[in-house]
Amino acid sequence: MQETAGGRAEQKARTREEIKRAALRRLREGGPGAVSVNALGKEIGLTGPAVYRHFASRDELLTELIVDAYGDLAAELRAAVEAARRRSRPGRVAALAAAYRAWALREPHRYRLLFSAPLPGYDAQSEPLVAASQAAMDVLVELLAAPGPPAPAPPRALGTQLGGWARRRGVGHVEPATALQAVRLWSRLHGLVSLEIEGNFASMGLDVEALLRLEADDVVG
Structure with missing residues (x-):
């Protein structure tokens, strides 16, 4: 079954929230320096480039957390x-x-x-x-x-x-x-x-x- 635009948007939103939750866990455990895009990707089963499709940079991710x-x-x-x-x-x-x-x-x-x-x-x-x-x-x-x-x-x-x-x-x-x-x-x-x-x-x-x-x-x- 072909995925709808709404379904893709929901999946993207869920992935963004998963990335942010993982970033908050790393922030709690090791501070801002522990928020590494590659480490986040490994933690949630994404590649670094896949994470960058949701957040263009680590600074952008930190800005959203703030x-x-x-x-x-x-x-x-x-x-x-x-x-x-x-x-x-x-x-x-x-x-x-x-x-x-x-x-x-x-x-x-x-x-x-x-x-x-x-x-x-x-x-x-x-x-x-x-x-x-x-x-x-x-x-x-x-x-x-x-x-x-x-x-x-x-x-x-x-x-x-x-x-x-x-x-x-x-x-x-x-x-x-x-x-x-x-x-x-x-x-x-x-x-x-x-x-x-x-x-x-x-x-x-x-x-x-x-x-x-x-x-x-x-x-x-």
Whole structure:
């Protein structure tokens, strides 16, 4: 029986997902350097050229993994905020912070992909990645733009920069003070979580969850 165009498309989609699952396994076990096209092909029974028919390069494959990771993180954050919708704004921010940390601890190999170039020469600031990253930031910005105590206004020059960033990313309706809150909170969450997943708090015996709550309260409390 002749294969239909729809059947071929479904098979191609299944193969792409299989390649990505294999890449994630290698990423978890050995980091980005372990994501070799030839090794992936052997693992799933394809030749290297066959893998390249689905992903033109290793960089393209890594880019798709990063875009997927941003989407999953954003979905986790949005679900956490929705589940906490009856709480106060600080309570919803705490829920978002806890969800951010939980996702990073559960998926450290994917979390690391989001904030640094996985391999030398990789453009971690390409437009597709910057656009993908905005989904998670949008959840935070929307939450902080909800009614609550007014945020301190940033210095004029920084306020202009924040306004420009908001317009470029399609959230130009957000006040610079709210954008500043979002950037400060994201920076603090990222700093604490990055230190934690690399084991830097292990020898100190600190409660990272408590530290996270303090940082969130300091920004929006």
